[in-house]
Amino acid sequence: MNNRLVVNSRPFRWLLSLLISVVLTLWWWIHPAPSLAAVGSAQDPAPAHFLCGGDPLIAEVYVGAVDAPGIPNTAGGTVPGAFMVLQWRGVNLQLPRTNNAGTPSYSDGRWWWQALDPQHPDFAQRRGDWENYSCDAQP
Numbered sequence: 001m002n003n004r005l006v007v008n009s010r011p012f013r014w015l016l017s018l019l020i021s022v023v024l025t026l027w028w029w030i031h032p033a034p035s036l037a038a039v040g041s042a043q044d045p046a047p048a049h050f051l052c053g054g055d056p057l058i059a060e061v062y063v064g065a066v067d068a069p070g071i072p073n074t075a076g077g078t079v080p081g082a083f084m085v086l087q088w089r090g091v092n093l094q095l096p097r098t099n100n101a102g103t104p105s106y107s108d109g110r111w112w113w114q115a116l117d118p119q120h121p122d123f124a125q126r127r128g129d130w131e132n133y134s135c136d137a138q139p
Contacts, residue, residue: 052123053133057088059113059121064097084113086123 047060064081082097084106095106095113105114112130115121119137124130 048118049138050121050123050135051138052088052135055089056138057086057123057135060085086111086113 043063045061047058050057050059061084062082064083082104084095084097086093086095093108093111095108095111098105098107103114103116105112107113110126112124112126113121121135122132123135124132
């Protein structure tokens with residue numbers, strides 16, 4: 001004799017899918033997924049818009065974590081570990097915060113940005129000599 005248990009699979013699948021749906025819903029309710037808005041820091045200022053060298057430029061500062069607590073320069077609310085992303089002429093530049101004293105500056109050795117005057121920041125690129133681009137804040 002054959003003593004196998006036969007289970008009707010349709011009600012079993014329905015019950016299993018209902019159980020999984022309830023468990024996942026409860027899990028997401030208890031542990032919500034991080035939103036994309038949480039990726040950026042709440043301290044990061046809004047992007048600034050400029051016209052540099054005749055072309056639009058978007059500058060975004062990311063405050064970042066302190067990676068050198070012995071360096072006391074926190075001018076402008078930034079600390080070492082901060083960086084800036086510039087979008088200009090189809091290029092995205094990520095420039096790390098320098099440890100220079102005073103107004104924060106950002107440089108990767110080739111590109112350089114500093115906003116002594118926030119309406120007319122200094123923006124330059126080294127191509128043998130420094131090539132400076134005139135920048136004006138846009139509304």
